[in-house]
Structures are given as structure tokens and as C-alpha cells.
Amino acid sequence: MALLELRDVHAGYGSGPDILTGITLDVDEGATTCVIGPNGAGKSTMLKAIVGLVRVRSGEVRLDGQRLNDLRPDQILDRGVCFVPTDRSLFPEMSVRENLVMAGYSIDDKALLGSRIDEVLEMFPVLAERRSERARTLSGGQQQMATLARAWIVRPRVLMVDEPSMGLAPQVTEQVFDVIRGFRETGMTVLLVEQNARKGLECSQWGCVLDLGAKRFDGPADSILANPEIHELYLGRQANGNGSASDG
Amino acid sequence: MDVLQIAILGILLGGVYALMATGLTMLYGVMRVINLAHAAFMIVGAYIAFVLFRDFGIDPLLSMVVTGPALFVVGVLLYQLLFKRIADNPRFTEMTVLLTFGLALAIEGILGSIFSNIYHSTEPSYATGTIDLGSVFIPTGQLYGFIASLVLLAALWAFLYYTRPGYAIRATMQDRAAAQIVGVNVDRISALAFGIGVGLAGVAGSLLSYLFTFFPGSHLQWIGLLLALIVVGGLGSLAGAFVGAIGLSLIAAFxxxxxxxxWSYLTFYVLLFVILLVRPQGLFGKAETI
Known part of the structure; x- marks a missing residue:
């Protein structure tokens, strides 16, 4: 059985139309799954629906067979699903260290939280260096590292990362993907949404193509990369292999 | 009048204004609520202090232990009954302006029917006392009000910076979605922030009861002044509200x-006008959040 399951999920914002028009998806435990698709396909909305930031109108989201719909985001985090949004969502006026403390808001054991903060400061020397500076003074890459550090503090069962490469220079993107690979090696399940489809699929075992709010295709990541039709439709712009994501 | 004397009077009053403005700016920061009923809640606090003083001889400073908690409860109820259900509306902030203005008028009407529309104030012995320092004097009542305000603001600051719910309130003020992502139950935190914000209006009302005279409709002049203070400081900024309050009060005194x-009220509006021309986001505000 998959760890995270979506069954015919419909979701949308406010009183607007459905952005997700019936997604069914299985995310296997311990694997990295990459979701690709054009802008407006509903990739980010899907992650937000899983984590409770967007209300699921019908269908079901399950973790380990247990229903997540209608839980609050904090309750879903308690079940072990952590979301790293694309805008990084640090607290701009708090110091880096305060941001890490906030990351552990759901951890009641103060000693445990303290040791995990020390651990991430060791893992990310750049954050240790700037720990007392306000988060808004960090560069884009450093902010992405800080949000990933934040996720590492809670040790989620499922880590969902939305467009980690957005707005980052290629070599920084590389570092970010290295961190995500490192998470996976510890056995963490990762669900990745990535505009830079090639890069994202290369870092994943499983791939899923989303378009117009529903799944069009899924399969092993390397078979998606090799599939000429998907290549044409969804990877075409990056066919020369340089892999610089376009926001277009 | 002596420059030092004017400065003393301006700063003492500014401290009280800061207390009055803090709850207002906090609610905007946490929930993007422009609470036009904030001053009406201050007047409610003032009437509670008045009744306690008149009927039980309780000192208005002491009455804060009643007005604060009483209005805290009102704030929590208000959130649960009125604001929670419209929080997801995309026009939430605009809706709160109308909703809270209506609330302010309702409170004014209720107070008017109970106390009639005549001026009241509490008159503890220190309200008219002064401390003579040779060339300058310090009005005792304003000094006490200033000290009480600073103590309360320091307590609020310690709460926000050193406690878990305090961290959560600040996080929610800075980025509501991010707060949810790290596991803050923003619903409960919003209720708490509402309680604190309205509770601060309550304690400010205790001070108002002896520093000024009041009647049910006087919330209208107060809300204008307080909005000027927090807009100058930068909407949603606690430090901005403090600096704005002291600064504007000093300038108004001169x-x-x-x-x-x-010019006692006019100054605030003129300065508001000037600041908005020069720095529309306010002194401590960030341009993109307005």
C-alpha cells in the first residue's frame, strides 16, 4: 500500500472553479516522486490540498490509510506531512535561529528541539554563520536551505517540496537537490513539484505528469524521461538538456 | 511654556497613546482586521472603571485587573462569533471595516441608553495632583498612566518574545500561511490575539477614565487619532505604534x-497626511504589506 494516497481529489480556492479535477495518485514510502506539468496544471494546489491549506471538496487524501481531509494544517503536520512552499515562507522579521525554533513549534520536548537545531546548524554552515540575522536578509539560496533545514527539524514521514529551484542560480539549485537526495537517503518519502522537469525527474524514482488538474501519466522517472510523447509535450522546451527552468 | 515642560507632557501622554494603539495594530498584524470598534471598547473599559469607582470606590488603576480580563473575554467571543466565519473571504479586511464600525455604533448606542450622553470621568485623588520639580512639574495622574502603560507594554513584549504562544502570534503576524505550515493552529492564535488586543483596549479604558472625560460617542475622536498613530508607525508594526504614539504626541504637545x-487632534491628521505623502508604508511598515 502506498504511504500517501489521493483518490479522485477535487479542490479549488474560495468559491472558484475546481483547480484539481479528480487527481488519483499513490506516493510510495521511501521513494521520491516528482510531479511535473505546465503552469496552471494544479501542481502547487495539489500539495496545498494534501497539507490542508486548500480545502478538499471531494475525494480523499490518506496517509497510511488514514483520512487527512478536514484536518487542520497543524494536525496534518503532526501526522508527519511537511510542506516546503515555493515562496519559502520564512518569518522575515525573525532571526534564522528563531525561524528554526518556530520550525519546531510542533515539538514539545525542548531538549530534543535544541539538539535538532544544533544538528541543522552543523548540516548547513551558512545558516550557522548567519543564525542571528533576520531571515529577510538571506539570499534566495540561503532561504531555500533554511526552509529545508526547517523541514529536517520536524523529521516528517512525507516531505513535500514545491519548486525548490525557483529563482535560484544553477549551482545553488544543484546544492538544493543534493540536500533533497540526502533526505531521501535517510528513508524519508519525498513528493517533489518541479518546473525544471528534467532536473526533478533525474532526482526521483517515480514521476507523474499533471495537466488541467488531473493526472495524465505516471511511471518510473527514467521511463518518463525517455518517453518521446511526454518529452514533446512537457519537456520540449528543455530538450537541449541544459535544464534552466522557465517561469513562462 | 518651557520646552522641557512641553516635552514631558507630550511623552507622558504618548506612552498612554502607545498602549491604546498597540491592541489596534496587533489585530491588523495578526488578522488584517481594522478594528474600528477598538476605541469603543476603550470607552466600555472606561465605563466599567467608572462604575467600579463610583459604586465600590475602586481605584481606576486597580480596575485594570477587571477591565483587562473582561474585555479579553469579549475579544475572544468576538473572534469566535463574528470574525472566524468570514476569515476565508477574499474581501475580509474590507468587511471588517464595516463590521467593526457597525459594532462601534452599537456599543455607543448601548452605552448611551445606560449612561446617557453626558460626560463622565473618574476622579481619584492623584488625577489632579502634580509633582513639582522646580522649573517644571509632572502631573501625577499622567505619570501613573505612563508608568502603567510602559509596564503593560513591557509585559506584552516579554510575552511575545519569550513564550511559545508569543512566538506563534509574531509568526502569524509575519506570515499566516507559513505559521500554519510549521504547525501553528492559527485559529486558536487569532482568538488569543483578539483577546489580547481588545483586552488592551479595556485596560487603556481604565486609564482613559481619569485622564480624560468621556461619553458614549467619544470613541469616534479616539479611533481617528489611534488610526493616525498606527498608520504613521506602519500598520501591523508594534514598534511602529510605540514610536508613532510617542512621536506624534510630542509634536502635538508643541x-x-x-x-x-x-490643534490637539488636528496635529495628528496633518502629520498623518504628511507621512503618507512622504512614506506611504508608514515609518516601520514594509511597502509590499500595505
Whole structure:
């Protein structure tokens, strides 16, 4: 059985139309799954629906067979699903260290939280260096590292990362993907949404193509990369292999 | 009047204004609520202090232990009954302006029917006392009000910076979605922030009860002044509200001395106008959040 399951999920914002028009998806435990698709396909909305930031109108989201719909985001985090949004969502006026403390808001054991903060400061020397500076003074890459550090503090069962490469220079993107690979090696399940489809699929075992709010295709990541039709439709712009994501 | 004397009076009053403005700016920061009923809640606090003083002889400073908690409860109820259900509306902030203005008028009407529309104030012995320092004097009542305000603001600051719910309130003020992502139950935190914000209006009302005279409709002049303070400081900024309150109060004190008492309120609006022309996001505000 998959760890995270979506069954015919419909979701949308406010009183607007459905952005997700019936997604069914299985995310296997311990694997990295990459979701690709054009802008407006509903990739980010899907992650937000899983984590409770967007209300699921019908269908079901399950973790380990247990229903997540209608839980609050904090309750879903308690079940072990952590979301790293694309805008990084640090607290701009708090110091880096305060941001890490906030990351552990759901951890009641103060000693445990303290040791995990020390651990991430060791893992990310750049954050240790700037720990007392306000988060808004960090560069884009450093902010992405800080949000990933934040996720590492809670040790989620499922880590969902939305467009980690957005707005980052290629070599920084590389570092970010290295961190995500490192998470996976510890056995963490990762669900990745990535505009830079090639890069994202290369870092994943499983791939899923989303378009117009529903799944069009899924399969092993390397078979998606090799599939000429998907290549044409969804990877075409990056066919020369340089892999610089376009926001277009 | 002596410059030092004017400065003393301006700063003492500014501290009280800061207390009054803090709850207002906090609610905007946490929930993007422009609470036009904030001053009406201050007047409610003032009437509670008045009744306690008149009927039980309780000192208005002491009455804060009643007005604060009482209005805290009102704030929590208000959130649960009125604001929670419209929080997801995309026009939430605009809706709160109308909703809270209506609330303010309702409170004014209720107070009017109970106390009638005549001026009241509490008159503890220190309200008219002064401390003579030779060339300058310090009005005792304003000094006590200033000290009480600073103590309360320091307590609020310690709460926000050193406690878990305090962290959560600040996080929610800075980025509501991010707070949810790290596991803050923003619903409960919003209720708490509402309680604190309205509770601060309550304690400010206790001070108002002896520093000024009041009647049910006087919330209208107060809300205008307080909005000027928090907009100048930067909407949603606690430090901005404090600096804005002290600064504007100082300038107003000098304006009154030079130009006459009709400038006591006018100064705030003129300065609001000037600041918005020069720095529309306010002194401590960030341009993109407005």
C-alpha cells in the first residue's frame, strides 16, 4: 500500500472553479516522486490540498490509510506531512535561529528541539554563520536551505517540496537537490513539484505528469524521461538538456 | 511654556497613546482586521472603571485587573462569533471595516441608553495632583498612566518574545500561511490575539477614565487619532505604534503650545497626511504589506 494516497481529489480556492479535477495518485514510502506539468496544471494546489491549506471538496487524501481531509494544517503536520512552499515562507522579521525554533513549534520536548537545531546548524554552515540575522536578509539560496533545514527539524514521514529551484542560480539549485537526495537517503518519502522537469525527474524514482488538474501519466522517472510523447509535450522546451527552468 | 515642560507632557501622554494603539495594530498584524470598534471598547473599559469607582470606590488603576480580563473575554467571543466565519473571504479586511464600525455604533448606542450622553470621568485623588520639580512639574495622574502603560507594554513584549504562544502570534503576524505550515493552529492564535488586543483596549479604558472625560460617542475622536498613530508607525508594526504614539504626541504637545488647543487632534491628521505623502508604508511598515 502506498504511504500517501489521493483518490479522485477535487479542490479549488474560495468559491472558484475546481483547480484539481479528480487527481488519483499513490506516493510510495521511501521513494521520491516528482510531479511535473505546465503552469496552471494544479501542481502547487495539489500539495496545498494534501497539507490542508486548500480545502478538499471531494475525494480523499490518506496517509497510511488514514483520512487527512478536514484536518487542520497543524494536525496534518503532526501526522508527519511537511510542506516546503515555493515562496519559502520564512518569518522575515525573525532571526534564522528563531525561524528554526518556530520550525519546531510542533515539538514539545525542548531538549530534543535544541539538539535538532544544533544538528541543522552543523548540516548547513551558512545558516550557522548567519543564525542571528533576520531571515529577510538571506539570499534566495540561503532561504531555500533554511526552509529545508526547517523541514529536517520536524523529521516528517512525507516531505513535500514545491519548486525548490525557483529563482535560484544553477549551482545553488544543484546544492538544493543534493540536500533533497540526502533526505531521501535517510528513508524519508519525498513528493517533489518541479518546473525544471528534467532536473526533478533525474532526482526521483517515480514521476507523474499533471495537466488541467488531473493526472495524465505516471511511471518510473527514467521511463518518463525517455518517453518521446511526454518529452514533446512537457519537456520540449528543455530538450537541449541544459535544464534552466522557465517561469513562462 | 518651557520646552522641557512641553516635552514631558507630550511623552507622558504618548506612552498612554502607545498602549491604546498597540491592541489596534496587533489585530491588523495578526488578522488584517481594522478594528474600528477598538476605541469603543476603550470607552466600555472606561465605563466599567467608572462604575467600579463610583459604586465600590475602586481605584481606576486597580480596575485594570477587571477591565483587562473582561474585555479579553469579549475579544475572544468576538473572534469566535463574528470574525472566524468570514476569515476565508477574499474581501475580509474590507468587511471588517464595516463590521467593526457597525459594532462601534452599537456599543455607543448601548452605552448611551445606560449612561446617557453626558460626560463622565473618574476622579481619584492623584488625577489632579502634580509633582513639582522646580522649573517644571509632572502631573501625577499622567505619570501613573505612563508608568502603567510602559509596564503593560513591557509585559506584552516579554510575552511575545519569550513564550511559545508569543512566538506563534509574531509568526502569524509575519506570515499566516507559513505559521500554519510549521504547525501553528492559527485559529486558536487569532482568538488569543483578539483577546489580547481588545483586552488592551479595556485596560487603556481604565486609564482613559481619569485622564480624560468621556461619553458614549467619544470613541469616534479616539479611533481617528489611534488610526493616525498606527498608520504613521506602519500598520501591523508594534514598534511602529510605540514610536508613532510617542512621536506624534510630542509634536502635538508643541503644536498646541504654539498654535492653540484646537490643534490637539488636528496635529495628528496633518502629520498623518504628511507621512503618507512622504512614506506611504508608514515609518516601520514594509511597502509590499500595505
Amino acid at each position: 503644536a498646541i503650545d504654539q498654535l492653540g488647543p484646537e
